[in-house]
Amino acid sequence: MQKNSPLEEWLASTALGGANQSYIEDLYEDYLRDPAGIEESWRKTFDSLPKSTAVEQPHSQIRSYFQQLARDSNSQSGASVIDPNVSKRLVKVLQWVNAHRNRGHLHANLDPLNLWQRLDAPTLDYKFFGFTDNDLDEVFDIGNYVYNRDKITLRDLAYALKNTYCSTIGLEFMHVNDLEARTWLQRKVENLLNKPLFSKDEQVKFLEELTAADGLERYLGAKFPGAKRFSLEGSDAFIPLMKEIIRHGARNGVKEIVMGMAHRGRLNMLVNVLGKKPAELFDEFAGKHQGNGTGDVKYHQGYSSDFMTDAGLVHLALAFNPSHLEIVSPVVSGSVRARQKRIGDDHFTKVLPITVHGDSAVIGQGVVQETLNMSSTRGYTVGGTIRIVINNQIGFTTSNTRDTRSTEYCTDIAKMIEAPVIHVNGDDPEAVAYAARMAVEYRTLFKRDIFIDLVSYRRHGHNEADEPLATQPVMYKLIKQHPTPRKVYADRLVAEGVITESKATELMNNYRDGLDRGDCVVPEWRPLDTQKMDWTSFLTQEWTPYNGKFDPQRFKDLARKVCEYPENHPIHPRVQKIYADRLLMANGEKLFDWGMAETMAYATLLDDGHHIRISGEDSGRGTFFHRLAVLHNMNERKAYIPLMNLHQGQGHFEVWDSVLSEEAVLAFEYGYATAAPKTLTIWEAQFGDFANGAQVVIDQFISSGEQKWGRMCGLVMLLPHGYEGKGPEHSSARLERYLQLCAQQNMQVCVPSTPAQIYHLLRRQMLRTVRRPLVVISPKSLLRHPLAVSTTEELVNGTFQNVIPEIDDLDPKQVKRVVFCAGKVYYDLLEQRRKNNQTDIAIIRIEQLYPYPHEEMRDILTAYSHVKDYVWCQEEPLNQGAWYCSQHNFVANLPADGKLRYVGRPASASPAVGYLALHNEQQKALVAEALAI
Numbered sequence: 001m002q003k004n005s006p007l008e009e010w011l012a013s014t015a016l017g018g019a020n021q022s023y024i025e026d027l028y029e030d031y032l033r034d035p036a037g038i039e040e041s042w043r044k045t046f047d048s049l050p051k052s053t054a055v056e057q058p059h060s061q062i063r064s065y066f067q068q069l070a071r072d073s074n075s076q077s078g079a080s081v082i083d084p085n086v087s088k089r090l091v092k093v094l095q096w097v098n099a100h101r102n103r104g105h106l107h108a109n110l111d112p113l114n115l116w117q118r119l120d121a122p123t124l125d126y127k128f129f130g131f132t133d134n135d136l137d138e139v140f141d142i143g144n145y146v147y148n149r150d151k152i153t154l155r156d157l158a159y160a161l162k163n164t165y166c167s168t169i170g171l172e173f174m175h176v177n178d179l180e181a182r183t184w185l186q187r188k189v190e191n192l193l194n195k196p197l198f199s200k201d202e203q204v205k206f207l208e209e210l211t212a213a214d215g216l217e218r219y220l221g222a223k224f225p226g227a228k229r230f231s232l233e234g235s236d237a238f239i240p241l242m243k244e245i246i247r248h249g250a251r252n253g254v255k256e257i258v259m260g261m262a263h264r265g266r267l268n269m270l271v272n273v274l275g276k277k278p279a280e281l282f283d284e285f286a287g288k289h290q291g292n293g294t295g296d297v298k299y300h301q302g303y304s305s306d307f308m309t310d311a312g313l314v315h316l317a318l319a320f321n322p323s324h325l326e327i328v329s330p331v332v333s334g335s336v337r338a339r340q341k342r343i344g345d346d347h348f349t350k351v352l353p354i355t356v357h358g359d360s361a362v363i364g365q366g367v368v369q370e371t372l373n374m375s376s377t378r379g380y381t382v383g384g385t386i387r388i389v390i391n392n393q394i395g396f397t398t399s400n401t402r403d404t405r406s407t408e409y410c411t412d413i414a415k416m417i418e419a420p421v422i423h424v425n426g427d428d429p430e431a432v433a434y435a436a437r438m439a440v441e442y443r444t445l446f447k448r449d450i451f452i453d454l455v456s457y458r459r460h461g462h463n464e465a466d467e468p469l470a471t472q473p474v475m476y477k478l479i480k481q482h483p484t485p486r487k488v489y490a491d492r493l494v495a496e497g498v499i500t501e502s503k504a505t506e507l508m509n510n511y512r513d514g515l516d517r518g519d520c521v522v523p524e525w526r527p528l529d530t531q532k533m534d535w536t537s538f539l540t541q542e543w544t545p546y547n548g549k550f551d552p553q554r555f556k557d558l559a560r561k562v563c564e565y566p567e568n569h570p571i572h573p574r575v576q577k578i579y580a581d582r583l584l585m586a587n588g589e590k591l592f593d594w595g596m597a598e599t600m601a602y603a604t605l606l607d608d609g610h611h612i613r614i615s616g617e618d619s620g621r622g623t624f625f626h627r628l629a630v631l632h633n634m635n636e637r638k639a640y641i642p643l644m645n646l647h648q649g650q651g652h653f654e655v656w657d658s659v660l661s662e663e664a665v666l667a668f669e670y671g672y673a674t675a676a677p678k679t680l681t682i683w684e685a686q687f688g689d690f691a692n693g694a695q696v697v698i699d700q701f702i703s704s705g706e707q708k709w710g711r712m713c714g715l716v717m718l719l720p721h722g723y724e725g726k727g728p729e730h731s732s733a734r735l736e737r738y739l740q741l742c743a744q745q746n747m748q749v750c751v752p753s754t755p756a757q758i759y760h761l762l763r764r765q766m767l768r769t770v771r772r773p774l775v776v777i778s779p780k781s782l783l784r785h786p787l788a789v790s791t792t793e794e795l796v797n798g799t800f801q802n803v804i805p806e807i808d809d810l811d812p813k814q815v816k817r818v819v820f821c822a823g824k825v826y827y828d829l830l831e832q833r834r835k836n837n838q839t840d841i842a843i844i845r846i847e848q849l850y851p852y853p854h855e856e857m858r859d860i861l862t863a864y865s866h867v868k869d870y871v872w873c874q875e876e877p878l879n880q881g882a883w884y885c886s887q888h889n890f891v892a893n894l895p896a897d898g899k900l901r902y903v904g905r906p907a908s909a910s911p912a913v914g915y916l917a918l919h920n921e922q923q924k925a926l927v928a929e930a931l932a933i
């Protein structure tokens with residue numbers, strides 16, 4: 001608003017001036033967006049405004065309106081339209097109401113221990129606005145502003161506001177910019193005075209569920225004293241919270257829920273929500289449990305079951321989880337997205353994700369930010385996640401909020417995506433259940449994330465062998481005296497006459513008897529419907545054979561089809577040229593390059609009805625301009641994807657440019673792949689070394705998930721790699737790290753060197769029935785190398801070669817040395833050998849470094865059984881690349897007197913040198929040494 005405008009002058013002279021001016025303007029903007037969302041008397045006032053330009057220029061509109069009002073009031077010789085004194089007081093009352101909406105949560109009764117030192121919020125006191133206790137009986141006509149009451153005394157309003165905004169629920173929602181969502185939240189709490197209303201049966205159910213939460217921990221504590229169980233005690237309301245979300249989710253159409261949580265309270269969740277048999281858990285405590293693979297500790301285990309509600313059956317899946325806090329959230333998102341796709345849940349109503357966080361971790365771990373940032377993006381949205389923070393106000397031994405975070409709330413990270421936060425006192429299970437329902441409804445309506453901050457405490461140490469009094473003496477003295485959530489609620493229900501003391505005791509005894517019997521203690525539990533399992537045909541442990549053949553005519557038709565795009569869809573000349581070249585390849589007039597071969601791998605799979613999902617930074621185009629799966633219209637914001645337009649009935653194809661994250665995106669794709677065995681799921685790193693940022697996912701899930709948890713995963717990782725003089729970063733995909741993780745046939749590490757090889761490698765990954773991760777050390781310069789080309793015949797009639805023998809017509813008997821290598825260096829060696837006219841050195845490419853192809857290698861080496869001189873040649877420094885991890889494989893098939901030696905760069909702290917001249921010198925030297933006899 002302009003300074004000294006007539007409106008400003010007028011407002012300054014009336015009760016509506018000064019600080020109220022912007023308030024009225026805001027109110028007017030709210031009115032323009034949603035007239036029903038504002039108080040009636042203001043609505044009537046604004047209704048009388050002319051509407052023509054109101055939407056575009058609310059401020060100028062309101063200015064002229066008030067200018068007119070000023071003129072009117074002047075011309076009416078002192079007769080005021082609005083009594084300045086009354087309006088002034090009314091505006092102050094309304095400001096006070098708004099203060100509660102904004103800051104009421106700061107004074108909400110959230111902490112069961114009452115230890116939390118809250119920020120001061122003086123505007124929550126009517127005295128801040130100039131009222132005194134003498135004004136408490138003054139009546140204000142506030143229209144429908146709050147609680148559907150138009151006239152209310154200051155006293156009643158104070159009571160209502162306190163109960164709405166400062167009770168055991170503190171709703172933080174004014175940062176939600178979407179007016180509809182914000183108004184919905186406001187109405188939700190204000191209409192009911194934020195007072196949850198539950199039937200007697202429901203109250204008893206909550207007590208029963210608290211009794212179960214409490215009873216299990218006590219039982220385990222007594223039976224296995226000192227054993228680690230990461231007890232839920234103090235946050236017991238988590239169990240009724242979860243069950244209420246399931247029940248209310250079902251009422252809102254949910255059929256499947258995928259949950260991710262760390263170790264705290266996990267055993268309780270397994271037994272009291274998912275229905276794991278206590279006897280099974282006791283066996284695990286006793287060290288008796290024997291499963292397949294290498295296993296994992298009990299508080300990392302996932303579980304699947306079905307849960308019966310009044311509104312039908314809900315499938316529950318708890319994701320397996322490593323100790324890395326927070327990493328499971330994006331895994332859950334990926335798994336949910338895959339399930340939504342599988343059942344065609346395009347409106348996100350049937351599959352609900354829930355992630356559970358710790359208070360220190362949710363704000364401490366960067367992956368949470370990455371996950372939230374993905375939450376509404378096209379390729380990764382799941383229509384909102386309910387995020388629960390088990391806020392026990394301590395992380396291991398650190399509880400001082402001056403150490404744990406730089407924000408008031410641990411949930412302040414939610415604000416980056418404008419997710420509302422329901423803070424709730426963990427000692428009030430009814431408020432907790434109410435929060436559960438509100439979260440479900442919000443997510444159902446607005447398809448966005450919402451947080452529940454379950455403010456509670458941790459009754460014991462970080463684990464049961466820990467002594468928390470040493471570091472948190474004040475907190476733990478209080479906790480020792482504080483009654484359990486079960487007792488608090490049982491006493492309340494007894495006092496309210498809902499149950500008798502003996503009923504409360506009976507509930508405890510019944511639960512303990514159930515544990516003694518060892519059978520499932522969840523009445524809603526139902527056995528898993530195995531018909532729904534998608535995995536039955538993919539559980540083979542053996543590497544099944546791959547038949548690479550594809551009908552040549554169909555192949556040709558498809559190859560032409562992937563080069564087509566609408567005439568009225570102009571594309572960039574450079575892309576046009578690449579597509580024109582691809583058409584030549586399709587017509588057999590040019591050899592296949594990498595981009596076209598990769599595209600044909602997808603096209604042939606899609607043609608057979610398989611699904612494909614590719615995601616990563618800039619995957620639509622490809623870092624090196626080679627994929628070009630998405631054709632951007634040069635004139636409009638439109639894109640055309642030929643692979644989505646092959647024919648009706650083809651498999652789904654999706655390619656997504658991801659948010660600029662590796663950890664969360666790779667975890668998402670891992671989650672996707674573990675829930676979608678019929679989709680070839682590919683994550684591509686922009687440069688191979690970027691995967692460093694996702695090391696947790698590689699270590700904790702991709703390389704070890706099958707052995708730890710029996711979860712298969714056919715995820716493909718494309719990692720551009722190659723020493724091309726571009727410096728320490730982006731030269732190396734750190735092949736050595738993947739090889740070091742290889743054991744027990746856990747994954748495949750391949751270095752394809754031709755277009756036909758990438759074509760078959762991708763097809764093989766889908767067509768074999770085994771689902772294990774595939775790490776592809778993919779090229780950069782080979783994408784356009786004149787020798788890295790393939791014939792149509794190699795594609796349609798070839799196969800993936802784990803080892804490629806010498807390709808030149810050498811007489812094996814003349815060969816004095818065999819050089820093994822992998823990747824781009826092969827072409828450097830080949831070109832130099834040809835230049836040298838050497839015929840005494842054979843070059844063998846090892847295209848699959850793990851599982852190592854011993855059989856194929858033995859066959860190939862029979863022709864060289866006379867050779868004693870063997871070389872492994874690599875571009876990477878001695879301490880990197882394949883040498884250290886794979887030399888035992890390289891020597892395994894040599895003749896008894898054969899000797900293997902290393903040729904490559906010297907050991908180096910950095911992956912590559914930064915000076916181009918030095919790089920060239922090194923590269924020349926290693927090629928020369930490999931070929932020097």
Ligand code: AMP
Pocket residue numbers: 303304305316317318533534535673674675710711712713
């Ligand atoms: P879920 O839908 O995740 O609850 O899984 C249901 C069942 O499918 C599980 O109990 C497993 O038997 C099986 N299953 C799910 N995912 C996988 C996987 N990635 N690998 C192997 N089996 C799986």
